[in-house]
Amino acid sequence: MENSRTIRIESLWKKYRVKTSVSLFRPVYKEIEAIRGISLCHNLDHNLGIFGKNGAGKTTLVKLLTGILHSSSGEILVLGHIPYKLKPEFKKQIGLFQGGKEQLIWDLPAIQSLELSRYIYGFSRDEFKKRITHFSQALDIGDELDQPLRNMSLGQRCKMELIYSFIHLPKIVFLDEPTSGLDIITRSKLRGFINFCHKEYGICFIITSHNVKDITDCCNSCIVLDNGEIIYQGDTTFLLEKHQHEVITLSAKSNDVAREIAEKFGGTTVEDEEVVFESTGNHSKQLICQILAQYEISDFSIKKKDDEEIITEILKNE
Secondary structure (H helix, E strand, O other): OOOOOOOEEEEEEEEEEEOOOOOOOOOOOEEEEEEEEEEEEEOOOOOOOEEEOOOOOOOHHHHHHHHHOOOOEEEEHHHHHHHHHHHHHHOOEEEEEOOOOOOOOOOEEHHHHHHHHHHHHHOOHHHHHHHHHHHHHHHHHHHHOHHHOOOOOOOHHHHHHHHHHHOOOOOOEEEEEOOOOOOOOHHHHHHHHHHHHHHHHOEEEEEEOHHHHHHOOOOOEEEEEEEEEEEEEEHHHHHHHHHEEEEEEEEEOHHHHHHHHHHOOOEEEEEEOEEEEEOOOOHHHHHHHHHHHHHHHHEEEEEEEHHHHHHHHHHHHO
């Protein structure tokens, strides 16, 4: 019996056959490999983030895990179930939110659309009210619940769609670009809500996003996809620390001194007698001390690269 708290993937492939000509009688087709032989085992005690460029295979992987797509070959088990069979007991244990895709009824008050979930999944009215209260407090929702979706802002609609995706408290929720198009305040609230539901209800979130903070703030574990292959799988913090660099900027007394420092210590000269170095955190202090012992420096600064810059560099280099 498979562990009911895991996602397991073995040698998974997903290939698409797409038409590349406009001919009606002799069409030409091309095969695209969206997912290329990946394997993965993830315990649902931790959230999982999926990094990758456009076309890396993130959304395809989510669709395979939720049963929307059938794999070309390989094996997928989610909560002990084969997703594409879409058995009722499997569907009750998952939720799916795709940024920009609406699930609620445009003209009905949000609370009425949300209550449909209570009938579909069969939990009590008292339990429904309790969950609505908890979710509303976590997302700072007021009387918006009584408004139809057509009267709401994008951020308000996103909150309602998010609640609808897992008010039935599934074991796994798949979030595909959950903060796309949202302002910085709404993004922060949604991340807080994700962490609240993970801690309060034990829900595992699988998140794909181009907003790096969606993953770094919510997911201890992550994978990096490139051209349908996993190029990194493991701890999110370790990934960031492994590629963390500090940018050191020194101001010398003259251009000649700046060039001499750059040549001797491997830096790059820029305008206004400045020298720039990239260094790991462990070597920054040592490098600065060596330079100060030999040269007169008028000023220096140290800046760490943020998480988004690090992930961008990882994806560029692969």
